[in-house]
Amino acid sequence: MKKASILMIIGPLFLLGLFAFPLWNIMLGAPQYPDPLGMNIHISGIHGVSEFDLQNIDGLNHYIGMKTIPKAGEMWEFDIFPMVIIGMVSLGVLIGILGFFDKVKYTWFLGWFVLMSILGVLGMYDFNAWLTDYGSNLDPNAIIKVTNLDGTPMTYKPPLLGHQKMLNFDVTSLPSTGAWMMFVGMMMTALAFLIGRTSSRSSIKEETVKWPKGEFLETEN
Template identity: 40%
Template sequence: MKKLSTSSRILLLLAVFTLIPAYFTPLWQISLWAPQYPEGLNMKIWIDHLSGNVDQINGVNHYIGMKHIGVEMFPEFIYLKYVIGAMIGLGLVFFLIGKKWSLYSFLSLLTLFGIAILVDMYRWGYEYGHELDPKAAIKVEGMSYQPPLIGYKQLLNFLAYSGPDTGSWILMGGVGLLMLALFLDWKGKGAPKHT
């Protein structure tokens, strides 16, 4: 199997390093704006906890029957740090192997991880927005309050936004580095010398 060029291997290693900030930066954010909250309410989702205006968001959502947002809603917090740790370990193994298939494998791994996160966020948002308390103070017939997966959505008098935060943008940069490595390898730049 063909060896990777030196430049492609370096880009692979840099892509592995882009997983490390996931431990120290928020991965996702959800924000709400309304006339009574012109400055907005913001919740950040990290690898193992939540931060931001979680209590205020819970207070507002209580009136329309939405579940209380808490760490217990995210079983992913228990194992996500280990999943990312395993991906870093595999990435380093792929870097040491230095074959073309190892680059494709790591790109596939990151891509599948990203898709799994999006599917999981959609599932959480769907359940959170549709499973409402029938005894809620405010009920609007046929209305659900599922936040957008990515982008903006009007929910009653609130404008909701959901999207990647710092850690996810860095991870996407890692995928970009891998795409660049594939391109360089395809173009044959920096091909290894045969001994």
């Protein structure tokens, strides 16, 4: 249980990488841009991969009626996400310490992993909803209006994951360093649960083997 608890302490600390590295990355490449434009999505805001990338992307988006890329204070997520990560790191480390001193069972490790997974899914859902609004809610008075073959307005929603062709742009959306650090940290907590369960079962078997066999006394009639 000690080894499992140490893993449980270390795993959540990997989430702190989200404060230093981007969670997600979106790159836009086109013939007129030999060096692709890019956005790094952090838990506290959106930054350009290069100095003027966000300015150039906003300039392009203006012609087709897309909103400007939101600043940190314009999305509630950028205020909430850092607090959620700090809370989950603190909770995970606390559970690991309590497990080290045998104050909680290994099942708490799985509980933290499940809770973090749920929060991750909700975060991805929220991110996808923002991308949908960002690429679909266009200004009707935009300079350029592009429609689909059926006449409906074309949407410019970047992909949540993978590659997509948007007009003459190749758009690629992939997890970045922060997301991979979070993944590694979560896998460490899952491993901590498995090691804790194995250790607990081994302890039960050892206690069973050491337990003395019962002796039956014959009674006289």
